[in-house]
Amino acid sequence: MTGKPKISDAKNLCPRTAAVHHGTRRSQYGEMSEAIFMTQGFVYDSAEQAEARFIESGSDEFIYARYGNPTSRMFEERLAALEGTEDAFATASGMAAVNGALFSMCAPGDHVVAARALFGSCIYVLDLLAKFGVEITYVDGTDLSQWASAIRDGTKAVFFESVSNPGLEVTDMQAVARLAHDAGAMVVVDNVFATPVFSRAVELGADVVVYSATKHIDGGGRALAGAICGSRDYIRNTVEPYLKHTGGAISPFHSWIMLNGLTTMDLRVRAQAESADRIARAMQGNPYLSRVVYPGLDDHPQHALAMQQMGAGGTMIALEIAGGKDAAFAALNRLRVIKISNNLGDAKSIVTHPATTTHQRLPDEVKAQLGISPGLLRLSIGLEDPSDLIADLEQALAG
Numbered sequence: 001m002t003g004k005p006k007i008s009d010a011k012n013l014c015p016r017t018a019a020v021h022h023g024t025r026r027s028q029y030g031e032m033s034e035a036i037f038m039t040q041g042f043v044y045d046s047a048e049q050a051e052a053r054f055i056e057s058g059s060d061e062f063i064y065a066r067y068g069n070p071t072s073r074m075f076e077e078r079l080a081a082l083e084g085t086e087d088a089f090a091t092a093s094g095m096a097a098v099n100g101a102l103f104s105m106c107a108p109g110d111h112v113v114a115a116r117a118l119f120g121s122c123i124y125v126l127d128l129l130a131k132f133g134v135e136i137t138y139v140d141g142t143d144l145s146q147w148a149s150a151i152r153d154g155t156k157a158v159f160f161e162s163v164s165n166p167g168l169e170v171t172d173m174q175a176v177a178r179l180a181h182d183a184g185a186m187v188v189v190d191n192v193f194a195t196p197v198f199s200r201a202v203e204l205g206a207d208v209v210v211y212s213a214t215k216h217i218d219g220g221g222r223a224l225a226g227a228i229c230g231s232r233d234y235i236r237n238t239v240e241p242y243l244k245h246t247g248g249a250i251s252p253f254h255s256w257i258m259l260n261g262l263t264t265m266d267l268r269v270r271a272q273a274e275s276a277d278r279i280a281r282a283m284q285g286n287p288y289l290s291r292v293v294y295p296g297l298d299d300h301p302q303h304a305l306a307m308q309q310m311g312a313g314g315t316m317i318a319l320e321i322a323g324g325k326d327a328a329f330a331a332l333n334r335l336r337v338i339k340i341s342n343n344l345g346d347a348k349s350i351v352t353h354p355a356t357t358t359h360q361r362l363p364d365e366v367k368a369q370l371g372i373s374p375g376l377l378r379l380s381i382g383l384e385d386p387s388d389l390i391a392d393l394e395q396a397l398a399g
């Protein structure tokens with residue numbers, strides 16, 4: 001059991017137990033597996049009951065699936081228990097979660113400070129906020145002095161990835177949260193790479209934790225989903241009104257997939273991180289690589305911080321091939337087990353060439369700033385035997 005704070009009835013359960021049981025709502029049939037309530041609406045006993053529910057609905061009362069659904073509620077409560085927040089709101093995708101978390105809290109004239117090293121679509125959302133009159137200041141997420149000078153009295157929020165995509169930079173959450181809270185700002189963390197398994201984000205000061213559940217929570221690359229975790233007041237009074245009227249709702253079927261994903265997530269992610277650690281060490285000293293970036297290695301610039309924040313190096317590795325784009329493409333094309341794709345957190349190991357795919361549209365100088373060189377590969381380690389993955393990488397690099 002980790003030291004994460006837990007809410008209400010999950011308080012006495014270890015995370016793995018909560019991940020199996022917490023939030024389960026059984027119907028009158030007492031079904032064992034969580035039911036999929038594949039319904040958009042709910043029948044009221046009377047006109048008076050409908051009226052009352054629109055004024056205020058109880059925790060087991062639903063109106064319309066865009067507002068909430070019993071299967072989705074199970075997923076929200078289970079994830080909130082694991083994250084250590086009072087509540088959560090599930091969304092159609094990780095980007096619906098990022099959009100919902102930020103747009104619901106910001107108004108024209110507000111100021112947001114964000115780390116520069118962000119997933120491309122997150123930058124799009126920040127650009128959109130800027131278009132509607134929100135001032136955005138970008139900083140190097142690993143440089144506390146830049147955070148300190150950018151955050152000012154009245155800054156609305158800070159936003160960063162706890163571990164960045166694809167450079168695997170680690171942000172000092174506790175230090176940034178202290179600076180943000182001193183100025184009255186909310187701390188919003190995109191915690192996808194850290195995963196809920198290795199997350200201590202709330203303990204370290206995050207007010208809002210955002211996930212793309214498409215990644216490690218699903219774990220099988222099947223469905224898109226996302227979630228926003230935070231205080232009950234923020235989720236119900238800020239996020240819910242925004243999302244229920246703008247339509248970022250998750251499908252009950254996807255909530256059911258994610259509930260099943262959460263059940264096995266701890267075992268999967270720990271096994272994937274153990275493999276990643278072994279693979280990163282095996283790649284060190286490979287003559288065809290100019291850089292092996294893994295937060296679990298001693299030579300990672302934020303290694304100590306990563307260990308303190310996550311207790312592990314995670315499931316992602318970045319490798320830089322010495323020969324640039326041509327050598328990188330040749331190696332990709334020789335891989336037999338590891339698949340070329342752009343998801344991550346999947347049971348299948350996946351390799352991505354960020355410079356020509358996920359981060360293709362960034363200007364060259366920004367790519368250079370973020371370490372997205374033509375030879376950089378992003379590896380998401382899956383559940384295969386790590387010795388097969390090491391052999392696959394070695395033959396692909398040597399070829």
Ligand SMILES: *Cc1c(COP(=O)(O)O)cnc(C)c1O
Nearest residue numbers: 093094095119165192212214225
């Ligand atoms: C994938 C990803 C997202 C977006 O999630 P989707 O489910 O694809 O919408 C956001 N942030 C990070 C860090 C991601 O890796």
